Amino acid sequence: MKAKTINRRNFLKITTACCVIAQYFPAVALSKNSGDNFKLQDVSDSDYVVVNGWVLLKSDLTAENGKLF
């Protein structure tokens, strides 16, 4: 039996859909887990905050361009 092949138009549609969906993943992950990840379990550490698993200094959140490095 001859294997089915995807034509170029459908391939582009699928790839585009994946890229569009991918943009939302980080946001979905953050909102889903924000209750768990937004701050460290030991709340006495006031100098640190956890964002999407990243352990940051609070001063990192005020960085002008939003990038750390």
Add this chain to the structure above:
Amino acid sequence: MIINLNKEHKQSTSLYDVCICGAGVAGITIAIELSKYGKKVALFEGGGEEYSEDSQSIYTGKNTGLAYGGISYCRLRYLGGTSNHWTGRNMILQPIDFEERDFFPLPGWPIKKEELDKQQKNAFDVLGLHENSLDAPEIKGLSSSSMKSVGHGSTPPVRFAKKYNNELLNSKNIDLYINANLTDIKLNDSFNHVSQLTIKNFNNRTYKFSGNNIILAMGAIENARVLLNSDSQLPKGVGNHSDFVGRCFMEHFQLILGSYTVNPENPIWLKDTKLEFFPTDKFVMENKIGTSVISFGKASSESYGRLKVIKKALREGFCNSDSLRDMYRSMFNTNCPGDGIITTLCEQSPNRDSRITLSKEKDSLGQRRISLHWTVNELDKHTVVTLAKETAKEFARLDFGRVKLKDYILSDKKDVEFNQGHCHQMGTTRMSKLPENGVVDINSKVFGIDNLFIAGSSVFSTSGGVNPTLSIVQLSLRLAEHIVGEK
């Protein structure tokens, strides 16, 4: 002299000064040291001079606990033992390892660190280390009350059979028997002295040997297995007065704590720094945890398995795309090649329930195989989570970069996935001050048996957070010195 018991049938009538069972790191070290003092030594190696399936298959066993693939592949059963694939990394047990940590389930080492320090110079000679090989590297900018730098040295790994080949073959004081498998330890009528060893070749022909002193040096799993299998006189096996033989099996946890990104402006990254953290004694005691080397490395680009070509292509496709890279990492809970990942060589606390017993299945020599039940406790989980969080905080505070911790560290809903060790098998005939807490005393002598000693990592009271080979050599030299001085 080397005697191949698969080929030669001569039964020796000699009474050796010392019979050593196991020709790996510990056994060879002790045999060489004793021979220098004129002791007549019989050194028995269960395998041959080279790898064989006949011998290696003896190591197969059952696993009933945490996923652990290292029952067989971690060990090599031929002359030189596991040194034949050792990577050559050396570290020293830290002072904290010899302090009493009353939050541990069992008492720690009954000896002081100085006892091992006395053997450091000789052990360095054995392993090809220089005086300063294990000095802690200076890490610019590491000023922390919770984390420090710790010394480690990698040398071309010593293959003990090759290094000591000349002495093993030509020393008039060493008779090296290969294909010589210890299958039974016979005690006298009072059960306080080893009177005879039963040794079998792979044709199941039996030989009997005797020695003034007997040393078991077959590794943590095999030492326990032989003692438990030697139950013709005592149902619980030899040396098992307190039911500790086989218990407290410890490994070093190999875990990925998270990933990291560096601050390229921090001077620490100007050189090709291999950064490792180690908790300070103060942090360990204040937080009641074990210790660990915490390594900042890079994710491998290797793929494994039948689908490795497809996996590699998929990974490269996703990881080379700015828009798909993070989605790939989140979806598959993995890293892209070159990502910084943080891994551990983490101490396991001694735990009676983590143990080796015997299964009903027998090997080709008629000996029951092992059944390993590797398990962890809440202290181990607390150690991993505490160290991970502190590592991430310090990394940020020191501005080395930033760490992204794995979900299992931050979430109460996920458990730590202990499923990989470093092939550091320890603790199954632990050293203790009192017989009720262990198998051997401070001289590595089995409690209650006046001429039976145990060498190697099976006597470790705690595992520490360091590679064990150097400690094994130090303890072996210490045992040899004790035996030379005894009679």
